[in-house]
Amino acid sequence: MTAPHQTLPLNPSTTQDSIPCWSILGAGSLGSLWAGYLSLSGYAVQLLVRRLALSDQTRSITPYQGERLSYPAQVSDIQSCADRSIQQLIVATKAPDALPALNAIRPKLADQATIVLLQNGMGAQxxxxxxxxxxxxxxxxxxxxxxxxxxxxxxxxxxxxxxIGGLNQKGQAVEQQIAEQLQKTALQVELSQPIEQVLWNKLAINIAINGLTAVHQCLNGALAEPDKNQQVLQLCLETEKVMRALGLTVPEQGLFALANQVIAGTAANRSSMLQDTQKGQPTEIEFINGYLLRQAQHLGIDVPYNAALTAEVLQRFHQAR
Ligand SMILES: NC(=O)C1=CN([C@@H]2O[C@H](COP(=O)(O)OP(=O)(O)OC[C@H]3O[C@@H](n4cnc5c(N)ncnc54)[C@H](OP(=O)(O)O)[C@@H]3O)[C@@H](O)[C@H]2O)C=CC1
Ligand SMILES: CC(C)(CO)C(=O)C(=O)O
Known part of the structure; x- marks a missing residue:
């Protein structure tokens, strides 16, 4: 049953002048989630889309275990955005689109702009x-x-x-202030440094799960089956080798144990990569197993399981492009 439709007013204690504005590039799942929560917390939000549709101005969110709410957000196409007007930008595209999307919007960035990247995987960042x-x-x-x-x-x-954490010095200089803004929303946000280690920990889990669920067209839980779990093990061992060679910390219990915990905890999930293949969309493989492969090649480390998995996903799901 659909919950009653409510509208939450902007926080009355904020004035037009003092409301920080967030521009969000990409109005997909995560861009809309952040737009909804930022907007409901009183921030001025501009959603930037490639193609404007008439229906775009009405937006709503069902918060976690909550009721459906409308939120005010201005939806604009990138071209109509004024030059040098964007102060705080969230990039909410998939990893392969992040750099081209940012390049397209570059003239619109203010000189002191802040850019927050939400992509899974590594490489784009x-x-x-x-x-x-x-x-x-x-x-x-x-x-x-x-x-x-x-x-x-x-x-x-x-x-x-x-x-969240700054990737460059300028990012680190504002990370506290950005985290504080985000902490005023219903999202749970922590400042974490070094952010590269955090991204690697998540990358390692995505390396172990996402590509395999795509090639086997299975839910995360199926990776606990012995034949598939052997493949998870090999992917994890290769990832540990590369992480150690890069001077990164491997989680104490080992990646295989951690991956199996996530597999059990998300057993009924269709991974994001499985969903991409089922929608006929490009996957983020080049930014997950493909990223590990490039790092390994650079270090002279052999990662045959990651190489084979990357090649298979590219060959089966990216061929028509
Ligand atoms: N969804 C989730 O629960 C989670 C997602 N992530 C990660 O977040 C990132 C975003 O994922 P998600 O929101 O699910 O992806 P979606 O595919 O739902 O959204 C991506 C959006 O980016 C838009 N886009 C692509 N290129 C451009 C461009 N040049 N200009 C403007 N918009 C553009 C697409 O627009 P168009 O419709 O025009 O193609 C689409 O709306 C991914 O890296 C994902 O792995 C991480 C954790 C959870
Ligand atoms: C952790 C996991 C594998 C959960 O499905 C995920 O992050 C994804 O699907 O991209």
Missing amino acids: QTIAAQFEQYAVLAACITDGAYLENSQHVIHAGKGLTR
């Missing part, structure tokens, strides 16, 4: 931090689950944690 070094660049590692019921309504399906 590092490239962007290097190519946008004059801006404050931060990365977030997110364990919430959200999906769009339709283009205007987002469901917060799984309550998680957002760890």
Whole structure:
């Protein structure tokens, strides 16, 4: 049953002048989730989309275990956004789209702009931090689950944690202030440094689970079956080798034990990569197993399981592109 539709007013204690504005690039699941929560907490929110639809201005969210709420958000196409007007930008595209989307919006960034990256995986964040070094660049590692019921309504399906930290010096200079803004929303947000280690810990889990669920077209829980679990083990051993060679800390219980905990805890999940393949969308494989592979090649470490898995996902699901 659909809960009654309510509208929450902007926080009356904030004035038009003092409301920080957030621009969100990409109005998919996570972009809409953050737009909803930021907007309901009194921030001015601008959602930036590629193609504007008439229905776009009406937006709603079902908060985690809550009731459906409407939220005010201005939806604009990128072209109509004024040059140098964006002060605080959240990039909520998939990993392969993040750099092209940011390049398209570059002229719209204010000189002192802050950029917060929400992508899964690794690689996009590092490239962007290097190519946008004059801006404050931060990365977030997110364990919430959200999906769009339709283009205007987002469901917060799984309550998680957002760890955030600056990727470059300018990002680190503002990370506290950005985390405090986000902590005023219903999202659970923690400042975490070094953020690279946090991103790697999540990457390691995605390396173990996502690609395999795509090639086997199975739920996360099926990876506990002995034949598939052997593949999880090999992927984890290769990841540990690369992490150690990079001077990163491998979680104390070992990646295989950790991956099996996540597999058990998310047994009924369709991983994000399985969902991408089922929707016929490009996957984030190049930013997950593919990223590990590139790091390993650089270090001269052999990672045959990750190499084979990356090749199989690319060959089976990216061929038509
Ligand atoms: N959803 C979730 O629960 C979670 C997602 N993540 C990660 O967050 C990231 C975003 O995921 P998610 O929200 O699910 O993805 P979605 O596919 O739902 O949303 C991505 C959005 O980006 C938009 N987009 C792509 N390129 C551009 C562009 N050039 N300009 C403007 N918009 C653009 C797409 O627009 P269009 O419709 O026009 O294609 C789409 O609406 C991924 O890296 C994902 O792994 C992490 C944790 C949880
Ligand atoms: C942890 C996991 C594998 C949960 O499904 C995930 O992050 C994803 O699907 O991308």
